Amino acid sequence: MKLIIAIIQPHKLDEVMDELEKAEIHLKTVSNVLGCGRQKGVTEVYRGVKEAGNLIKKVKLEIAVNDKFVETTIKAISKAAKTGQTGDGKIFVLDLEECYRIRTGEKGSEAIG
Amino acid sequence: MKLIIAIIQPHKLDEVMDELEKAEIHLKTVSNVLGCGRQKGVTEVYRGVKEAGNLIKKVKLEIAVNDKFVETTIKAISKAAKTGQTGDGKIFVLDLEECYRIRTGEKGSEAIG
Amino acid sequence: MKLIIAIIQPHKLDEVMDELEKAEIHLKTVSNVLGCGRQKGVTEVYRGVKEAGNLIKKVKLEIAVNDKFVETTIKAISKAAKTGQTGDGKIFVLDLEECYRIRTGEKGSEAIG
Amino acid sequence: MKKILMILTILTGLFATGWLLAEEPAATPAVCGVAAEPAPAAINTGDTAWILMSTALVMMMTAPGLAMFYGGLVRRKNVLSTMMQSFFLLGLISVQWILWGYSLSFGPDIGHFIGSLKWFALSGVGSAPNPDYAGTIPHNLFMIYQMMFAVITPALITGAFAERIKFSTFAVFSLLWATLVYDPVCHWVWGTGGWLKTMGALDFAGGTVVHISSGISALVFALMIGKRKNYPARPVAPHNMVFTLLGAALLWFGWFGFNAGSALGANELAVTAFIATNTAAATAALVWLFLDWLVIGKPTALGGASGAVAGLVAVTPAAGFVTPMGALGIGILVALVCYLFVSVLKHKFGYDDSLDAFGVHGVGGTVGALATGLFATKMVNAAGNNGLFYGNASLLWTQAIGVIATMAYAAAVTFVLLKILDKVMGLRVKEEEELIGLDITQHKETAYTLVD
Amino acid sequence: MKKILMILTILTGLFATGWLLAEEPAATPAVCGVAAEPAPAAINTGDTAWILMSTALVMMMTAPGLAMFYGGLVRRKNVLSTMMQSFFLLGLISVQWILWGYSLSFGPDIGHFIGSLKWFALSGVGSAPNPDYAGTIPHNLFMIYQMMFAVITPALITGAFAERIKFSTFAVFSLLWATLVYDPVCHWVWGTGGWLKTMGALDFAGGTVVHISSGISALVFALMIGKRKNYPARPVAPHNMVFTLLGAALLWFGWFGFNAGSALGANELAVTAFIATNTAAATAALVWLFLDWLVIGKPTALGGASGAVAGLVAVTPAAGFVTPMGALGIGILVALVCYLFVSVLKHKFGYDDSLDAFGVHGVGGTVGALATGLFATKMVNAAGNNGLFYGNASLLWTQAIGVIATMAYAAAVTFVLLKILDKVMGLRVKEEEELIGLDITQHKETAYTLVD
């Protein structure tokens, strides 16, 4: 089992969600984060003061999947999230040792889906 | 050492915190996330438009523990967070390679608690 | 490759960012979290009711780095985030199996930086 | 299904009334008609301008004023439910007042206890001034000005049962309470022939009518509905103090309409009341901040806001009868007493008056009513009376009777109402709904989105 | 570069105008001077006080009222852009009105269709009352009171194109629309000599002038600019319902200035309008909540707010002509019809009137204009007329003509304007900009920070 963490552009969330649905990846957890990367944000200006915009709004997806779904998931995300411009984001894959479904007490790869 | 990540119902946070305290797990980090899972959220309606509610408010707990505490932690969370209805959430266990306490510079299992 | 997760005091964020820049660690993801630890927060009081303040605002940094940068990164964070008082936070190191840059499709240690 | 039928019935009823009465003016040509009627007493445009504006100001106190003040104090998941209670009452009581509320409160007296239904649906309430109430403004302006007081009073109670009430029960309760508690008490104190008025009890802008009646009912409600889950073990921090400060400031602003408007004209008395209002609010805010500083080491923003509201409450019955220095004294007094109740005694007793509807309005109103018996002076208002400090002890006594009677009556009726409603509809939402929050479970909405 | 030149030209133009006209008073000594002129008709201070205040209230309806109401309904990334549209119009139309808007609307009649430019830059618009419009207040007070109506009307339209409009196009459109649609329609209905006025069409406070004209233009705009990306597949939840409720309550508050102020004095008529306004708003809010209860099982806060606004819209043309019970009937009617449009028909037709500018203002305004033809009665206002329910069918017919003429004219001009602007400047931002949000792409700002 793997835990896939993806950092994407916020306005790509809808498309990524759709693409994941298509790929039958239904379960995920989403949160707001701020990214600091190569991308220079659109500079914000307040009374003439430029905000370097070095922290840019991003969305983080966390998806726990069985090993055989890893590639599908990554492809789906990459496809939908890609614009070709800096700031598109990253996908990280971590090893997931164990997984429990609280409701049923199931564990392992049964619990994940 | 393990890093335990739990996604729970927001209104169960208080009980989970209490149960963890009882199990002597004092240190943790909490954040807001949105979950997309089996659970169909209570549909929201705005001027007749139904919000599918496919992103539902959840709370995420991150708890780094020494190996011997893993089971206690998982039990405590499961016990308190369980309602038996879809949406109760998941617990993920990752291997934690190293841990530092910034204040003292301690590392490893000393630093964790 | 490692994924470094650091929980720090919010008001130390600026300094930590600066120190990481100096150490040439440019890419990172930041988010708001609430920490529950040893630190007793400044108690908040609302109409005489004391908020135990057991959930204290913290900032979380997630930084994916190549192995040789792990130590530099940890040092940079520790140095800048340390005040010597409880609440300074923790640094967790996880093994990172894979990493993709969405924009280019690169993977592995090329993709990380 | 039953519910749907019920609603349909109500809707049809409203419709019918509308239609029917749309035909009715023929029956009362002289009252609604502006042009048809040779206005006997002349209307003063300055007075009218000020009361029009005051009416708008008091309307604004309920929503957004109180809605924001209370809304900021609850948790994120209950903010809409809390705000909506105020907003809903603006709709509900506006209609109730026009149909029968005004008539019960100010209509021709029946046994010094209540008004008759003679003015049902405003029949007979036209543009000609009613010198019993206000000789220089249209009678129907007096009517709608008073409406806004009837609206805000049950809205104040909502602070007691926030975060756990069933919306339907709240709606029914409010309609009954307005009719059975507010209208009679209003008649006692302000209606021509009302027994407290006749007795000489002073209540310039509603310390008894508005604040004591709602405050004591809030206490009864808090006791009967029970505490919020996990209270007081897990204190609830205000989810948005900016909203609360915004609401408090709007309340202060609107209160000028409430108190200075109660002079029912743009005259010297209005100015007196205006100054007293501002002075008491300012003083009570300062004293509360000092107390915070003493007791918890720092002045708090919520303390300042609470003090200001307490000061405004307490000066309400006194505003037209006291000197600026009297108002200052009232401000000090009420801050001390309310601070004690809100920050100390409530926790001793352990009831969950969630947003301190009793602690601020009930207690503050009582302090104000009694303080009027101390600080009132005929030098400020010849139509008033002298209080204890001006050598007349009897006024204090009269004031106390007003307080006690209102408290006893409001508490008793609220108690009976709630007993019945508890049986018939239930007061609280289910525990799980309470935990999940009222916004989503009672209204299918959430206040804030999390991602864009 | 071209843009910069354009702006510089405008700036210089403004400058020049300022300077030039600063010299001009010599030419119109009698009109601006307060002291210089022996006021022929006496000004009534009470009336003046009320209209001063009403002017401020109507100003406040646009910002913060409408700005908060609309701002809460959009997504986090578009809130500033939405609020700024209202705020910007306050600036833009204030200047337009002073320079030529007032003259076109209320100036000496040209062919029953429009005012002349004789009052350009307020030349001739001084303190002396203009008995054609308001005999007891300064003429220039009437001018600035009417200005606030001219400001809010295009602001209402912004609800139709929220979250995708190009700011520059919006600015140009608004200026042209105000001049080519608002000013003429205003003249027809309210200007001395205007053809609808002459014909006897009743529009007390702007049902036709304000709400129908903007509502139908909003529909045309929504159709021509097209749907928001992903609409309706991904419904947009209001990002901050507290702001929306705050805005709705402020609109209600300000509407007293809008409707009761339209009596142009602190008189019996103002009180009539005030009561009608409050009654219709309250009733429509209640009915909408009941409908929510029936249809989706729970009353919603947004439903209450929408109902209140719909009620306020519909009572606008009727406020000074109907009894309180008539207002109640209008409230019921409009809630039923608007509910149908906003919650059902819009989705059937599939256009993206994002914040229901047409559904509430266009539809509600039409209901109100026609209902005036039903409920109006001379018993309330001898200067008005009787409607169908009082035995006069012809008024309904006149009202219908007013509605149709306004709709046809406003829709046609808006259509042509948009066709041209689409060619010249483009209506929408780029798709990517829309996805990223207008705040950052159109204004280089974001509304909220994420870390302290």
Place this chain on the structure above:
Amino acid sequence: MKKILMILTILTGLFATGWLLAEEPAATPAVCGVAAEPAPAAINTGDTAWILMSTALVMMMTAPGLAMFYGGLVRRKNVLSTMMQSFFLLGLISVQWILWGYSLSFGPDIGHFIGSLKWFALSGVGSAPNPDYAGTIPHNLFMIYQMMFAVITPALITGAFAERIKFSTFAVFSLLWATLVYDPVCHWVWGTGGWLKTMGALDFAGGTVVHISSGISALVFALMIGKRKNYPARPVAPHNMVFTLLGAALLWFGWFGFNAGSALGANELAVTAFIATNTAAATAALVWLFLDWLVIGKPTALGGASGAVAGLVAVTPAAGFVTPMGALGIGILVALVCYLFVSVLKHKFGYDDSLDAFGVHGVGGTVGALATGLFATKMVNAAGNNGLFYGNASLLWTQAIGVIATMAYAAAVTFVLLKILDKVMGLRVKEEEELIGLDITQHKETAYTLVD
């Protein structure tokens, strides 16, 4: 302990005063009493209505207006501390004004420099009009109207030291500043006998008294307290621009009370001032937006809001003396100058006037005071004077003297005060407290919760 004793002493003092003075009316029977006194000059109800309302509007400018405007501009962790400063001053200066502030400002003249303490605790300030100040409204209405100006002035300064001030020092500073700077300057300009008034300096609604005095003091304060940690390296983005826009709109709304209220009646002059106010605000907002467009490529919401406020500031001294076109000219002028200061010069000089209290109020007030010397014309107000553009160069000179004298005096006293307070109490919080935020460290509160 010392602190507690201090507070107790103050409390007791307030108490004593309250009690004592509650006894005092006997000594001044004729002044407080409404009925007791045969009003010699008749009160005009229309004028009174308008000034009552204007007083409420100006009160509302401080809180919630300014509190929201400033509160949105700071960081999340400092929003309560910022809002509370405005709220607190509403309490503090209300009491100060009643006790001695009004007497020092408007009381019987001493050497053209200050009022005497003869009117301490409002002794002698009753309902009878004081024709020196306003002949048609009660004297004590004039008093409380002026109070609201005294409240907002020190509140404006809080923009300069936001996010780093010690609350206790702020409280003491404000009390002293109000007494030693505001009251005398107010007397110079508006008090009977004041030297600037005698000299003929024009300041219709407080350009000098309110904006220059506070603006220049803000600059001195910003320089003496030093920059915020990490400023300007890390610019501070406004944490909630919606609050800032809401605040700006409320300020605009309230400013009608500020400027048109300064006519002290519902008369032609009030209308003149109302129009000038709106025109200058609108124009300056537009020009600022154009400048944004030119300089940074996009119009910003904060730019629009800043422009509007700058326009309102600048028209304040001129409102009752200029034509609408004059106001338009002032709006253009002030936007250009303030834009330069706020967006360019401040960063050149490098001082940290955090929310531009000096840049907008100091600079804008100066532009306004001087522009009054250009645009004023007797055709608008015979009681005023002609400015340079109407052939009278001397007024500009007089205006300049007023500006310079006020700047010099306010700066000097502020400097000395701060030197002393820095020694005695310290101006800033500890660095760590500043980093953690003032809300939690100075007030034990946070504005927003993070989980429900």
